Amino acid sequence: GQNIDQPTEMTATEGAIVQINCTYQTSGFNGLFWYQQHAGEAPTFLSYNVLDGLEEKGRFSSFLSRSKGYSYLLLKELQMKDSASYLCAVRDEDYKLSFGAGTTVTVRA
Amino acid sequence: ETGVTQTPRHLVMGMTNKKSLKCEQHLGHNAMYWYKQSAKKPLELMFVYNFKEQTENNSVPSRFSPECPNSSHLFLHLHTLQPEDSALYLCASSQEGIASGGQETQYFGPGTRLLVL
Numbered sequence: 342g343q344n345i346d347q348p349t350e351m352t353a354t355e356g357a358i359v360q361i362n363c364t365y366q367t368s369g370f371n372g373l374f375w376y377q378q379h380a381g382e383a384p385t386f387l388s389y390n391v392l393d394g395l396e397e398k399g400r401f402s403s404f405l406s407r408s409k410g411y412s413y414l415l416l417k418e419l420q421m422k423d424s425a426s427y428l429c430a431v432r433d434e435d436y437k438l439s440f441g442a443g444t445t446v447t448v449r450a
Numbered sequence: 451e452t453g454v455t456q457t458p459r460h461l462v463m464g465m466t467n468k469k470s471l472k473c474e475q476h477l478g479h480n481a482m483y484w485y486k487q488s489a490k491k492p493l494e495l496m497f498v499y500n501f502k503e504q505t506e507n508n509s510v511p512s513r514f515s516p517e518c519p520n521s522s523h524l525f526l527h528l529h530t531l532q533p534e535d536s537a538l539y540l541c542a543s544s545q546e547g548i549a550s551g552g553q554e555t556q557y558f559g560p561g562t563r564l565l566v567l
Binding site: 345349374376381382383384385386389428430432436437438439440441442443 | 454490491492493495498506540546554555556557558559560561563
């Protein structure tokens with residue numbers, strides 16, 4: 342099985358940078374995903390890492406270290422619309438996803 | 451628009467009722483999933499269907515009964531539920547297989563908010 346930990350809540354100011362950490366212990370690893378979920382809406386795909394290193398997509402970047410069981414999602418130039426829950430999910434060798442409980446990010450003006 | 455739709459969006463039912471949740475994906479995917487999302491808890495995988503065959507039943511109580519008549523439709527039949535079953539039920543789909551290039555992102559529907567009284 343998988344054990345996935347991420348902070349419950351984070352608050353940041355508009356225009357700032359926030360880093361959401363995710364640590365995992367797994368019985369198998371086949372990729373790590375980050376999803377964004379606004380209240381009352383579906384989770385939407387943000388990023389995918391399967392090799393060590395940084396993946397950049399506009400204002401969002403995701404980093405993975407497989408040896409450390411660690412990932413982070415970096416949100417730059419925060420906007421009010423970035424207020425949401427961010428879900429870290431690890432895929433095992435059977436292609437099943439296990440999710441963390443999510444980090445609620447609140448962006449303040 | 452994620453290409454995955456779910457109905458109803460909200461459902462209130464008594465413990466003796468029988469109801470069904472419906473999911474439809476318009477993405478041509480070959481795998482579909484049911485998840486349960488409770489407040490402040492991780493998404494819990496309930497069922498997985500690949501090519502209409504159930505490949506995963508994650509120790510889900512028998513009061514939840516899935517049905518996958520074809521690769522585009524997925525149902526979750528509910529009967530004699532308990533108040534602790536109140537949650538957001540999310541459907542997802544993905545394209546599984548080597549040809550998908552390894553990413554096989556899951557696309558989620560908006561969910562059905564279920565309240566059991």
